[in-house]
Amino acid sequence: MDDDLRKVKPLGLALGGGGALGAAHVGVLQVLHERGIHPSIVAGTSVGSVMGGAYALGIDPYRLEVMVTHAQWGNFAWPGLNPGFGVLDQEGLRRTMEQIGGDLPIEDLPVTYGAVATDLISRAPILLDRGSLADAMCASIAVPGLFRPAVHDGFVLVDGGMVENLPLEAAFEMGAAHVIGVRLAPEWDGLPQFHTSVHVHELEIRPDVTLIHPRLGGKSMWSLKDLPELVALGREAAEQSLAHYPVVNKRPKELPPHSD
Numbered sequence: 001m002d003d004d005l006r007k008v009k010p011l012g013l014a015l016g017g018g019g020a021l022g023a024a025h026v027g028v029l030q031v032l033h034e035r036g037i038h039p040s041i042v043a044g045t046s047v048g049s050v051m052g053g054a055y056a057l058g059i060d061p062y063r064l065e066v067m068v069t070h071a072q073w074g075n076f077a078w079p080g081l082n083p084g085f086g087v088l089d090q091e092g093l094r095r096t097m098e099q100i101g102g103d104l105p106i107e108d109l110p111v112t113y114g115a116v117a118t119d120l121i122s123r124a125p126i127l128l129d130r131g132s133l134a135d136a137m138c139a140s141i142a143v144p145g146l147f148r149p150a151v152h153d154g155f156v157l158v159d160g161g162m163v164e165n166l167p168l169e170a171a172f173e174m175g176a177a178h179v180i181g182v183r184l185a186p187e188w189d190g191l192p193q194f195h196t197s198v199h200v201h202e203l204e205i206r207p208d209v210t211l212i213h214p215r216l217g218g219k220s221m222w223s224l225k226d227l228p229e230l231v232a233l234g235r236e237a238a239e240q241s242l243a244h245y246p247v248v249n250k251r252p253k254e255l256p257p258h259s260d
Contacts, residue, residue: 005037005178005210006245010112012176013039013055014168017046017161018184019221020230023068024214025051027234028182029061035245039180041112043127043170045160048182049115049140053097053133056113057104063256069227070258094134103134114174115140116160116167117150125164126155127173161187168203178208182234184216212241 005011013032015025025048032038044052054064097103106113107130114129115136128136131152139150139157150157164170165187171179181204204211214237219226 005180005242006035008178010041010176011037011039012041012043012171012174012179013052014166014171014179014181015042015044015048015052016166016181016183016185017048017159018165018216019047020224020227021184021216021219021221022047022051023227023230024184024216024234024237025182026061026065026068027231027236028212028214028238029055029064030251031235031238031242032180033061034247034249034251035242036248037180037242037245039111039176041171041174041176043114043116043167043174044140045116045165045167045170046141046143048167048184049137049160052113052115053137056106056109056111057133058110060256062252065231066255066258069231071224071227094138097134097137103132106130106133106136109133112174114167114170116164116170117142117152117155117157118160118162118164120144120149120156120158123163125160125167125170126152126157127170128152129174161185166204168209178210180210180212182212182214184214185221210241212237 029051042052042055044050094103113133114127117126117128117139118124119126128139135150135152139152140160141147142150142158144158144162160167165185166181166183168179168181203209214233216230216233219230
């Protein structure tokens with residue numbers, strides 16, 4: 001295996017879950033761009049599915065920083081109007097997707113994309129790699145008790161972090177020869193008989209995995225006040241992990257203006 005990630009074909013990117021901590025993914029995406037490293041496959045779990053979807057849509061990582069650091073919870077969720085197994089629905093996320101790029105079929109994206117969700121019935125990870133991009137994201141972020149489960153192709157789906165919070169296995173399943181994994185939070189094994197930590201940790205030490213683990217101690221996955229700092233911490237971790245790659249694309253001196 002060539003250890004130059006710029007030459008690996010196909011190169012995968014696995015973006016882990018972690019709520020508001022997902023802002024750190026933005027910093028990582030910026031550093032990948034600046035170092036000329038361009039994954040052609042991206043798998044995301046929970047908030048990683050949202051950031052991975054933005055990457056797969058081709059959204060500029062500096063525009064994404066502006067969008068993320070100005071985000072409110074309404075960009076992702078609204079209070080549900082009908083009774084159900086959760087207090088929120090993802091209409092806010094659908095509206096946000098319409099504004100930034102539309103709800104494209106996953107098959108039409110310029111980058112191969114997949115979102116990991118959990119089937120409540122079989123307790124197995126489900127890789128959503130075709131159909132509506134918004135539907136895939138909404139299923140992947142459906143934290144039980146907070147969001148209503150999504151029904152898709154006969155599955156009852158909730159947050160992918162229940163079984164695969166860092167979707168390394170999904171990225172390999174999609175055809176990656178080497179995967180850059182960005183872990184924000186530990187495996188949370190949130191339902192009885194879900195035991196994923198050991199398996200995922202074994203994947204992390206494989207020679208065909210490059211792990212980036214931002215130091216986010218003390219930051220809450222439920223608070224939006226630290227979003228700019230989280231972007232910076234993601235950049236810091238990626239710059240340390242990828243320090244041997246020269247900068248080929250400079251960070252712009254000014255970020256794009258924010259637009260509502």
